[in-house]
Amino acid sequence: MKNRLRVLRAEYEWSQAxxxxxxxxxxxxxxxxxxxxxxxxxPLAFKIARLFxxxxxxxxxxxx
Amino acid sequence: MKAVNQRYTRELIGSIVAYxxxxxxxxWLINGPLAESSLRFVIVLLPxxxxxxxxxxxxxxxxxxxxxxxxxxxxxxAVSLAGTAFITFTYGFLEVVGLPKISMFSVxxxxxxxxxxxxxxxNRQYQ
Numbered sequence: 001m002k003n004r005l006r007v008l009r010a011e012y013e014w015s016q017a018x019x020x021x022x023x024x025x026x027x028x029x030x031x032x033x034x035x036x037x038x039x040x041x042x043p044l045a046f047k048i049a050r051l052f053x054x055x056x057x058x059x060x061x062x063x064x
Numbered sequence: 065m066k067a068v069n070q071r072y073t074r075e076l077i078g079s080i081v082a083y084x085x086x087x088x089x090x091x092w093l094i095n096g097p098l099a100e101s102s103l104r105f106v107i108v109l110l111p112x113x114x115x116x117x118x119x120x121x122x123x124x125x126x127x128x129x130x131x132x133x134x135x136x137x138x139x140x141x142a143v144s145l146a147g148t149a150f151i152t153f154t155y156g157f158l159e160v161v162g163l164p165k166i167s168m169f170s171v172x173x174x175x176x177x178x179x180x181x182x183x184x185x186x187n188r189q190y191q
Contacts, residue, residue, distance in 0.1 A: 024130070025130040025131070025132065026065055026129075026130050026132065028132060028133070028187075028190065029130050029131070029133070031190070031191075032132055032190045037189075037190055038132055041131050044131060
């Protein structure tokens with residue numbers, strides 16, 4: 001699923017590893033989500049949204 | 065994540081070391097002092113005790129690791145299961161018509177090899 005994770009991460013100047021640590025996931029997970037190859041679970045999606053102080057729908061865009 | 069991975073590595077290495085030591089001990093005993101003893105059925109199984117801890121380490125790791133890692137591991141295990149079932153059963157039929165019988169010891173290495181190769185391919189796919 002398309003998402004703005006990479007853009008948001010860049011705004012905070014975090015590396016993938018740093019973002020991964022803040023989300024308690026592996027760097028591989030962050031990379032896979034950014035590339036749209038893996039959709040996070042609902043709990044993880046909420047964690048991401050809370051971290052960036054946004055709604056899930058402002059970060060993730062399901063293909064219609 | 066680091067704590068989960070470190071504990072997993074520690075537990076895995078620990079059980080492999082214990083397995084190796086018990087294996088050497090068991091082999092020595094059943095080839096030597098206890099060769100004729102009925103105890104040899106128990107002794108030969110001693111190396112499997114640490115494997116119980118290996119299984120526990122793997123289950124604990126999968127339960128506590130992150131969701132994406134868990135998905136990749138389970139996909140790899142599923143492919144390994146299907147591949148191993150297919151290959152071992154195929155060879156079973158071939159044994160019936162005369163091909164040399166292969167020991168049960170070959171099943172696990174086959175399973176592990178398919179698991180590792182599948183995981184390697186999946187890693188590259190998600191890179």
